Amino acid sequence: MSLSYVILGILSYEPMSGYALRSFMEKNTKSFWTAPLSQIYKELGTLERKEWVTSRMEHQEVRPDKKIYEITDIGRDELLNWLTDHPKSFEVPVRDEMSAKVFLGAKVNSDEMIFQLKLFIREKQKTLQELSDISESFHGFVGHKDNLHWGMALRKRLLVTASEIDWAKECITELQDL
Amino acid sequence: MSLSYVILGILSYEPMSGYALRSFMEKNTKSFWTAPLSQIYKELGTLERKEWVTSRMEHQEVRPDKKIYEITDIGRDELLNWLTDHPKSFEVPVRDEMSAKVFLGAKVNSDEMIFQLKLFIREKQKTLQELSDISESFHGFVGHKDNLHWGMALRKRLLVTASEIDWAKECITELQDL
DNA sequence: AGGATCATGTAACCGGTTACATGATTAC
């Protein structure tokens, strides 16, 4: 499961709490991985049981106490193993609702489909904006030496989103020509 | 859950067995939705309990008997409701392992990353080939009036895959310039 | 002879989502 490696990777930059991990992910890994807090806590538990991370309680005066997680040597090894592993397939199971609707779209009015495609485009354009906002400053870690790599990861989502917009525009043209 | 609507949509073309549904999906909806037989059977059970489909046993002399599922009027209504519904968001939670690896890729040798990106490209090029094979003849339903829509759905995957290849090539160039 | 195809399912598991529970502090 890749979430564990994303967490491990972030902890390799600096030890932090589950809550801080989620903030980091919301800001920096949103383009390729997100997880709700509940899942992050669960995963950190598993990671600790496997001894890939350790935790210590940090007392705070005003804010609630927090549990700081730190990557272990075993954890670093496992992270590197995963990074250098060549999976048999990079294929992810596709589950695309918009495509499903278009596939079955002959059952409804073309105008209805066109309308939904326009909604789709509007949303994807907003995503595009968000992505370029993220790339402008990698929050909390500007100037970090890994920023080149972070930018490359983000760029994938940007290119894919742009091609989704191209696709939707193409569909609209095709449907209008009917 | 969209799988139920994909199933409903296929059954709206013609009644068929769970096994036949899977074959159909493998051939025609692979670019946006796949499911193993076990899940299709489970889903058909749910659909039947909700009375969106009915089933009858069909005896066969040589081959094993099969259970033919047929969409009901309720099922057709629900399918149309789904097709004309405007979801608050088209956003799908992204979980992209390749991006995760690139994000954390500063931890390993550039050559290693480049190698994996090349593997990635090779696989995506194979996918591209497969997609164009599918589009050439929509299996079992060639000439179907919905084929225009089927083609549009497939085209999305094609454009997205092409942009993933572009991205990987870009990354390789960037890593080589380091 | 051996593997693919036809045909139906169940069971265990796993990753992820949503809802629930608690509670202080800070910023508007």
Added chain:
DNA sequence: GTAATCATGTAACCGGTTACATGATCCT
């Protein structure tokens, strides 16, 4: 006053995957 932020978790649920179980017939 009220919403957001900080901070930790548990529980129920759900969609999807993998493995198991069975067995004939068709193709090479």
